[in-house]
Amino acid sequence: MTEIEEPEVGPGQVLLQVSAVGICGSDHHIYLGHHPYARLPMVQGHEFCGRILRYGPDCQVKLPEGSQVVIEPLLRCGTCYACRQGRYNCCESLAIFGVHRPGAFQERVVVPEYLMHASDGLEAAVATFAEPLSIAVQAVRRGRIQAEDIVLVLGAGPIGLATLLACKDLGARVIVSDVMPSRLEKATALGADQVFNPERDDPRVIREYSEGGVTAVIDAVAVEPAIKLGIEVLRAAGRYVLIGMSGKDLPIPISTVVAKEIDIIGSRNSSNLFADAVALLRRNVGKVEQIISVSNGLDTLPAMMDYSIEHPQKVEKMVVVL
Numbered sequence: 079m080t081e082i083e084e085p086e087v088g089p090g091q092v093l094l095q096v097s098a099v100g101i102c103g104s105d106h107h108i109y110l111g112h113h114p115y116a117r118l119p120m121v122q123g124h125e126f127c128g129r130i131l132r133y134g135p136d137c138q139v140k141l142p143e144g145s146q147v148v149i150e151p152l153l154r155c156g157t158c159y160a161c162r163q164g165r166y167n168c169c170e171s172l173a174i175f176g177v178h179r180p181g182a183f184q185e186r187v188v189v190p191e192y193l194m195h196a197s198d199g200l201e202a203a204v205a206t207f208a209e210p211l212s213i214a215v216q217a218v219r220r221g222r223i224q225a226e227d228i229v230l231v232l233g234a235g236p237i238g239l240a241t242l243l244a245c246k247d248l249g250a251r252v253i254v255s256d257v258m259p260s261r262l263e264k265a266t267a268l269g270a271d272q273v274f275n276p277e278r279d280d281p282r283v284i285r286e287y288s289e290g291g292v293t294a295v296i297d298a299v300a301v302e303p304a305i306k307l308g309i310e311v312l313r314a315a316g317r318y319v320l321i322g323m324s325g326k327d328l329p330i331p332i333s334t335v336v337a338k339e340i341d342i343i344g345s346r347n348s349s350n351l352f353a354d355a356v357a358l359l360r361r362n363v364g365k366v367e368q369i370i371s372v373s374n375g376l377d378t379l380p381a382m383m384d385y386s387i388e389h390p391q392k393v394e395k396m397v398v399v400l
């Protein structure tokens with residue numbers, strides 16, 4: 079913890095008083111020095127909400143000062159191939175607050191006005207979960223999930239649980255897989271139709287529940303046994319959406335993928351879906367409250383970072399309220 083200068087507010091930018099910030103799995107990787115491209119020192123924190131303190135010059139000022147907003151933490155170039163396809167979340171020059179630009183592990187942060195989304199009426203800690211939900215909303219769009227789907231969600235960490243909420247919101251049936259019984263209990267409480275523990279259960283559980291196989295898999299773990307299981311229980315013409323990150327190249331059963339004509343789809347942060355994530359959050363406040371754990375005071379952040387790294391079975395999503 080250190081004192082720094084208050085940031086300058088440039089044209090089109092807004093100075094925010096940070097109200098709450100989530101600690102993400104990728105924050106753990108950055109903090110521990112394992113992240114593939116983040117470099118320290120950097121003020122982390124990409125899941126945040128705050129109050130508008132002051133607008134810089136040349137802003138549209140759609141919301142009054144004092145309004146609470148959540149931030150879509152992606153800066154893009156707008157001109158590369160991905161951006162021209164409307165897929166700025168994978169911009170070739172993407173910069174993420176808290177990863178490539180100073181984020182919200184601080185009291186005040188400057189953001190472009192166009193990245194703000196109104197989050198009035200939501201508790202600050204709950205509002206920060208819009209960012210993880212935006213990843214889930216993107217995954218269900220990429221996987222073309224509909225009401226008639228039976229989806230296997232691999233991993234019941236915060237992103238897996240967010241994906242569960244996004245799938246249920248569309249009316250799909252969902253099986254959630256995880257090796258931690260406490261996480262499966264949470265998944266059941268949040269509406270999972272069936273849970274599966276690969277260390278304890280036979281894959282027949284999935285086949286029987288889905289009457290022959292799931293129509294889509296959303297993989298939030300990216301480990302070899304999970305991929306093997308997911309491809310095996312996927313029906314022909316199914317979709318396999320990868321949101322989990324791995325530092326390793328993992329084998330994929332190619333002949334099964336070809337024989338079943340499976341779509342393997344990468345998915346990451348969302349493009350043009352952040353408002354949908356905020357709306358999904360508003361429909362699921364009670365459930366999001368069951369996913370987050372709250373700690374009060376920015377000075378508790380270093381200890382909460384260590385605690386959330388050391389006790390993944392005790393805390394799904396730690397949020398620090400300033």
Ligand SMILES: [Zn+2]
Nearest residue numbers: 102103104125
């Ligand atoms: Zn995150």
Ligand SMILES: [Zn+2]
Nearest residue numbers: 155158161169
């Ligand atoms: Zn771009």
